Structures are given as C-alpha cells and as structure tokens.
Amino acid sequence: MSEEDWLRQDRLPHIFCAGCGNGTVINCTLSAVEQMGWKRQETVFVSGIGCSSRAPGYISTDSLHTTHGRALAFATGIKLANPQLNIVVFTGDGDLAAIGGNHFIHACRRNIDLTVVCLNNMIYGMTGGQGSPTTPMGGLSTTTPYGSGEPAFDLCGLATAAGANYVARWTSYHVRELTRAILTGLENPGFSFVESLVQCPTNYGRRNRFKQVADQIEYFKSHTILVEKAARMREKGEMIPPDMILAGEFVRRNRPALGVRP
Amino acid sequence: MRLQIDERRCKGCNLCTLVCPYRIFKPGKRANRRGIVVPELDRPERCANCRLRHLYGRTLCGTCQMICPDQAISWKEDEDPVPKKVAIEY
Numbered sequence: 001m002s003e004e005d006w007l008r009q010d011r012l013p014h015i016f017c018a019g020c021g022n023g024t025v026i027n028c029t030l031s032a033v034e035q036m037g038w039k040r041q042e043t044v045f046v047s048g049i050g051c052s053s054r055a056p057g058y059i060s061t062d063s064l065h066t067t068h069g070r071a072l073a074f075a076t077g078i079k080l081a082n083p084q085l086n087i088v089v090f091t092g093d094g095d096l097a098a099i100g101g102n103h104f105i106h107a108c109r110r111n112i113d114l115t116v117v118c119l120n121n122m123i124y125g126m127t128g129g130q131g132s133p134t135t136p137m138g139g140l141s142t143t144t145p146y147g148s149g150e151p152a153f154d155l156c157g158l159a160t161a162a163g164a165n166y167v168a169r170w171t172s173y174h175v176r177e178l179t180r181a182i183l184t185g186l187e188n189p190g191f192s193f194v195e196s197l198v199q200c201p202t203n204y205g206r207r208n209r210f211k212q213v214a215d216q217i218e219y220f221k222s223h224t225i226l227v228e229k230a231a232r233m234r235e236k237g238e239m240i241p242p243d244m245i246l247a248g249e250f251v252r253r254n255r256p257a258l259g260v261r262p
Numbered sequence: 263m264r265l266q267i268d269e270r271r272c273k274g275c276n277l278c279t280l281v282c283p284y285r286i287f288k289p290g291k292r293a294n295r296r297g298i299v300v301p302e303l304d305r306p307e308r309c310a311n312c313r314l315r316h317l318y319g320r321t322l323c324g325t326c327q328m329i330c331p332d333q334a335i336s337w338k339e340d341e342d343p344v345p346k347k348v349a350i351e352y
Contacts, residue, residue: 013332017273018273023330024277024328024329026333028328173329201275217280
C-alpha cells in the first residue's frame with residue numbers, strides 16, 4: 001500500500017484552490033497513517049465544517065463530516081463507543097478555536113485517545129475571508145479591513161494548558177517535520193494536537209502582501225523559530241521578534257488517557 | 263524511476279519549483295487545454311529518488327511529492343531502464 005491507495009481516485013482533483021496548503025497536510029497525514037500500518041477498516045477520519053474539513057471526503061476510509069465545531073464531540077463518541085478504532089480529526093481554526101473552542105478544551109482535559117490535525121489558515125476561507133480568532137495582529141480580512149486589532153489565539157498554548165498529551169506546531173513548508181510530528185501524535189496514547197499553519201492564497205495571502213503562493217511559503221520558511229532555540233534565546237536575555245512563529249514540539253507527557261485500548 | 267506530473271490534477275501553483283534541491287521543476291510557459299500552466303521538467307533524470315531509490319530501498323527526498331497540494335507528482339517505474347550518465351551540478 002502507498003499513500004495513493006488511501007485517496008479516493010474518483011474524487012480527485014479536489015476542490016481546494018490552486019496552492020492551498022490543505023492538500024499538503026493531507027499528504028503528510030496519509031504518509032504518517034501509512035507508516036503506522038493501520039488498516040482502512042479500523043481508521044476513521046472526522047471533520048467539522050470548513051475548507052480543511054473537506055479533507056476526509058478524499059480519503060477512502062470511513063469518515064464523518066459533522067456540524068460546525070462539533071468534530072471533537074463526534075470523535076469522542078466514536079472513540080468511547082468503539083475503542084478499537086483509530087481516529088484522526090481534521091479541523092480548521094474557525095472550527096476548532098471559534099465555534100468548537102469549548103469542545104476543544106474539554107477534549108484536552110479528558111485526554112481522549114485522538115489525534116487532532118488543525119489546519120490553521122488564519123482566516124475563515126470558505127465563507128469569504130472573515131477574520132478568525134487566529135488572524136494575527138494587523139492581518140487584513142473582510143471583517144478587519146484596517147488590520148485585526150485583537151491578539152491571536154495561541155492554540156498550542158491552550159492545548160498545553162488544558163492538558164493534552166502531545167502538542168506540536170509546524171507549517172505546510174516543513175513537510176518532513178510535520179509528518180514526523182503527526183506520526184508521533186498517532187503513536188502517543190491520549191490527546192495529540194498537531195497544529196499546521198497553511199497558506200490560503202485566495203483569501204488570506206492576496207489581502208496580506210503575499211501575491212504569489214510561494215511568497216507565503218517563503219514567509220513560513222523565514223519566520224519560524226524552533227521552540228528550543230526560542231528558549232535558549234530567552235535564557236540569554238535576547239529578544240524574540242514579535243512576528244516569529246514558534247514551531248516544534250511543545251509538550252510530550254503521559255497523563256492518564258481516556259479510551260485507550262486495554 | 264521516472265518523475266512525472268499528472269496534468270489532470272496539477273493546478274499550476276508552482277510550489278514544486280520552490281522546494282526541489284536540484285531545481286528540476288521550472289515554471290511552465292504554455293497553458294494546457296484546461297488553461298493551467300503546468301510546470302516543466304528540466305532534466306528529470308537528476309532527481310535523487312529516480313537514481314537511488316532501488317539502491318536504498320526507500321523513498322529519498324520526495325519533498326516535491328509531499329508538498330504538492332494536488333497529489334500530482336509521482337514516480338513511474340521505467341519499462342526497460344537504460345543506464346545513463348547523469349551530471350549533477352551543486
């Protein structure tokens with residue numbers, strides 16, 4: 001089997017815009033699932049509503065396309081009803097942080113054995129580019145035409161504080177690292193949260209000085225800093241530039257988990 | 263092994279031109295029947311995965327395939343592989 005066998009060939013090409021990072025994250029997730037050696041009958045992909053949540057529709061396993069923000073609630077139900085299943089949740093930033101925020105923190109608290117891949121494109125892409133809770137300070141969108149005046153949500157910090165077992169953040173440029181992080185998340189018992197920043201050329205990039213798809217990828221490349229390096233810089237008393245994105249593994253621990261196979 | 267781009271899936275975002283360490287992918291010049299400018303391959307036999315996959319028994323590099331959002335890049339097995347001298351410039 002290869003990653004190609006996990007895709008529904010008859011549904012491709014998918015509906016994502018040219019250059020959308022969601023397809024990259026699907027590749028990375030399927031590669032990690034493939035390396036885990038899971039069977040198709042025992043794997044379930046769950047998603048909510050949004051651009052990112054179209055992803056399970058292109059994967060040839062059982063999948064659940066649920067109501068807005070409730071992907072984690074449905075996934076909890078599946079896991080508790082049948083702990084034999086391996087569950088991966090695809091979710092967007094609007095889905096997870098805005099409408100499903102409460103489900104998110106309680107899933108972290110219960111530490112259910114799920115892997116959540118959050119495709120954070122920093123905007124509500126599907127509905128026309130409204131500002132989301134993760135739109136960075138000063139980011140332009142249709143509802144923040146003079147630049148977002150609110151600080152953005154740090155989803156990894158939220159998951160760490162709420163008690164997730166594994167938390168990591170990468171971007172769609174770091175494909176190898178992202179695959180490895182998702183693989184670690186799948187192996188780890190308990191709630192694993194992998195946030196991936198993805199480019200949205202149609203609704204975010206074009207309003208925020210990223211005229212080409214490659215511009216935003218170059219931005220991810222030049223504006224990420226490893227968590228370990230940031231910690232070293234803080235020790236030395238150096239300033240970390242405020243627009244830097246922290247990337248890497250935030251936490252890996254062994255809190256008691258719910259729904260783990262006996 | 264031979265590198266190939268599936269023209270039915272490619273949407274012409276040119277992300278592959280950004281990541282290839284050998285710069286095998288070049289931005290295309292002509293639009294195809296669907297109006298999409300598919301990248302062109304410049305001496306694809308230089309690709310590390312094409313040359314060394316059978317030697318190592320695993321996928322080498324493969325970044326273009328991973329980053330392609332449209333799952334359009336893949337490798338095909340040659341029917342009758344002809345040994346060829348490949349010049350690699352760094």
